[in-house]
Amino acid sequence: MTDSRDDNASGKPLTGAGRSRRDVLRFGSIAALGAVLGGGALLGHATPALAQAGNEGELAPNDPLNILIVNYDGGTLLDFAGPSEIFHRLPNTNVRYASLHGGSVNLEFGVVYGNTERLADIEKTDMILVPGGSDLTAPMRPAYQAQIRRLAESAKYVTSVCNGSLVLAATGVLKGKRSACHWAFINKLSEYGAIPVPDRFVEDDNGRFMSGGGVTAGIDFALRVAAKLRGRQAAEFTQLVIEYDPAPPFHSGHPRDASPEIVAMVDKELPGASKGLARIPGVR
Template sequence: MTDQSKNKASSEQLDKSGHSRRDALKFGGIAALGAAVSGGALLGGMTPAFAQTGSKGELAPNEPLNILIVNYDGGTLLDFAGPSEIFHRLPNTNVRYASLKGGNVTLEFGVVYGNTERLADIEKTDLILVPGGSNLSAPMRPEYLTQIRRLSDGAKHVTSVCNGSLVLAATGILKGRRSACHWAFVNKLAEYGAIGVPDRFVEDDNGRFMSGGGVTAGIDFALRVAAKMRGQQAAEFTQLVIEYDPAPPFHSGHPRDARPEVVAMVDKELPGASKGLARIPGIR
């Protein structure tokens, strides 16, 4: 049989098994993770892979971690989709999604995200994540803020991505705390008593409060959280599995790098953005 024939036969066999390349990455990654956590049984009982790193997480591999992601109409999909991709791959980690009334929420650009739980039905969580959005009118409503504050008070870790930190700040829980935010809104945090920091990842109170900058920073944020919770090697494993190897075609992701005329374009769309004082619906 020729090499070409062998490859074709191998491909057909894979197709018949019903597994795509992404399936292989997903299930193969989970299997590899399980083997590492269980102590490498296939390698003769070697030391668990994640225990070999010098940076251990707060939790033992067999200790459960419950994560709650808050959803709302007008939210940005990537703010929580990136972190979700990482969190779901961590061992013994349960990720839940909730909104004020439960069910479907309509995100930015009309994307419908469904089957969320009702915030009031969730008693507590270990970690709460509030993502940002192009319209914060929904999460800034008193009934939303009440539920977010209740769950934040009982959580070991309170986190946000992008301008989701403005929602947390509006509950009062970030008063006097350092927090990241999208660069266009970071200075609005001061209006709620929080301390805006223009970094991609910000930690306060020994990691009880963790936050990421704008949109794509959610992936960096989640990897940092993963390392803190499960150890550096678990985070590195997850980063490799999802091939997070950023190589942006342009250095235009932040005003400090973007060309002045591009910054001016954003300022025209979002007045005050370059000063970190842009306004969006829901921000009073």
């Protein structure tokens, strides 16, 4: 996979050849979106609403927002791909990706992701996002933990998706803080001093700490973050652009809804899952 950082982070105008579908649908490209969807009416209604959107969020419309997504070997692509899709479309928002050594990382299922920056080269960020993974060995090592702790301590917003909250909790920054996690691992948060909350989205300290539950919760999490920081209308606009209109074919996404037989199958694969205490590589 190639470097997926913001193609126009420098602010230089794009040529016609360089304007991708992402650029056309990006939050700021209102005129282009109106043309694509054929909507004089859409454009007429959307522009004033979007102009007010930033006033609803914590950040002013022109306030920049720098988001850092931590990557590592064994990470789960969807944990950060969903939030990345949303964050890239918000105005005045720069999304970066970093790993301990920079370059490519080998995600779950053999997905190779790069080019990431080196964590040590990043002085600070407004928001840090730690996604989860099927193997947390790498981000639980001291060198990774030190960099994540350093950046989290100075960040305005400290966030995670899935069992990425275990990685954050292991650094100590979530001690005494409420946090979400994948249902199979959620009660392991207390072993690091965090307070497990079995919700799809959790915040603490007036939103300085925000977290999403399992893998797919990353999209819901990111929309909630977008609404908090950039305003509800900005979040709703982005939700419509990406057509996030979930209609799952089965109601089996959480133990509270799944049949006992399905829960038992997961428990066999991940012993202790139904108690929120499943073991995962890298976590003691």
